[in-house]
Ligand SMILES: Nc1ncnc2c1ncn2[C@@H]1O[C@H](COP(=O)(O)OP(=O)(O)O)[C@@H](O)[C@H]1O
């Protein structure tokens with residue numbers, strides 16, 4: 348009998364918006380709904396979201412996309428969830444109400460807790476066992492903060508009344524009306540509580556942070572049926588895929604095998620390289636994290652991020668007024684033959700991997716009387732590519748692997764100049780897919796595979812088309828000269844802020 352369930356819905360719960368996207372069986376988008384929600388900044392450096400608003404906006408996008416497309420929920424074979432990672436929700440298991448707002452990955456309130464843990468000598472243990480750097484970015488210390496600071500929270504947690512989840516877990520709990528408390532390996536690996544060697548919650552870290560194990564979700568693969576989403580009169584849909592957004596994009600870019608990598612060019616850049624069954628510990632401060640292999644199995648990946656990428660372009664537009672729109676940058680950059688010796692190091696919030704210098708600050712160097720606005724715009728775009736090369740070089744060296752091609756996605760990949768310069772700088776092909784909604788697509792693929800909409804990953808590969816491949820054209824000497832200039836510029840930006 349021919350099956351009638353021909354679609355998958357991806358719920359893409361990001362830092363600033365909730366989205367629902369319907370894909371058909373050849374991975375074409377049939378509809379999209381999106382809702383923004385409030386960013387809450389109670390103090391400098393603190394960032395929160397209201398979990399009920401996350402749930403309400405996400406639920407609304409699901410209803411809206413079904414209504415908009417006229418697709419009946421009966422025709423939806425599965426839901427896949429992908430989410431902003433690390434963001435922490437703690438809620439009461441009986442009432443389903445959060446005890447506090449979600450503490451967002453960007454929130455720095457637990458920096459001091461991290462310092463205390465470091466002083467207790469835990470940094471190496473964290474790195475070896477969770478693959479992460481001991482930092483406020485990850486969920487562990489955020490849970491501890493809630494238990495320590497919300498009235499009666501610790502007592503309730505000790506009595507088994509509270510549950511913890513990253514956003515995937517929270518959404519599954521809500522969608523299943525409190526029946527299912529799960530997460531997947533990729534999200535678990537961002538909590539700083541999950542041991543990526545044994546693939547179990549790490550009892551020593553739970554003890555150190557005083558977090559009861561009973562609060563934690565069950566950890567499952569990224570592609571299986573976790574439970575049924577209850578849609579009231581519209582029936583039920585199996586929830587069959589979960590992955591953190593960067594890992595979902597890696598899967599959506601078909602990087603299931605060792606040595607494959609993607610770079611997402613948004614506000615910042617997120618680079619991930621699949622290292623297969625090989626767990627690589629970085630010598631350059633990259634993170635080791637969990638990703639998804641071709642058959643849904645757990646793989647390891649290296650991850651590095653660039654703090655300021657598309658954000659530099661926003662700065663050119665909003666603070667300097669050099670451009671009207673981000674899209675104009677390519678045109679201006681190509682009006683000049685080269686950077687004329689100008690380099691912009693966008694260390695506005697310090698430098699991440701492989702430098703890890705919180706005291707570095709933004710620097711514009713190499714200015715001469717001939718330098719003009721186009722050179723500065725060009726230097727800003729080139730800086731995105733240089734920073735990505737810094738991270739990629741570190742990754743390739745750590746993993747002992749050489750990339751065949753870099754898959755790219757995110758808002759800034761529309762810029763052909765940037766993409767060509769990236770290919771030239773890494774001397775590797777840069778592949779831009781036609782469909783750049785790779786995060787949502789990854790979640791849809793994981794869910795569709797679990798329910799048999801697709802039989803295997805070869806079928807997925809057949810659904811994807813390449814928009815453009817940028818081949819390196821620059822000669823070796825020019826590349827070396829330009830990159831040397833960048834490295835010199837980076838040294839000028841470092842150790843600037845007094846400390
Ligand atoms: N043509 C372009 N050239 C360079 N940067 C661009 C271009 N178009 C958009 N951007 C940058 O890409 C970012 C938006 O990409 P997006 O993937 O939506 O980011 P995020 O998910 O982080 O919000 C912005 O920072 C913007 O400045």
Ligand SMILES: O=P(O)(O)OC[C@H](O)CO
Nearest residue numbers: 361362431432452592593
């Ligand atoms: O919601 P995004 O796309 O900003 O992604 C956030 C990352 O998952 C944080 O680790």
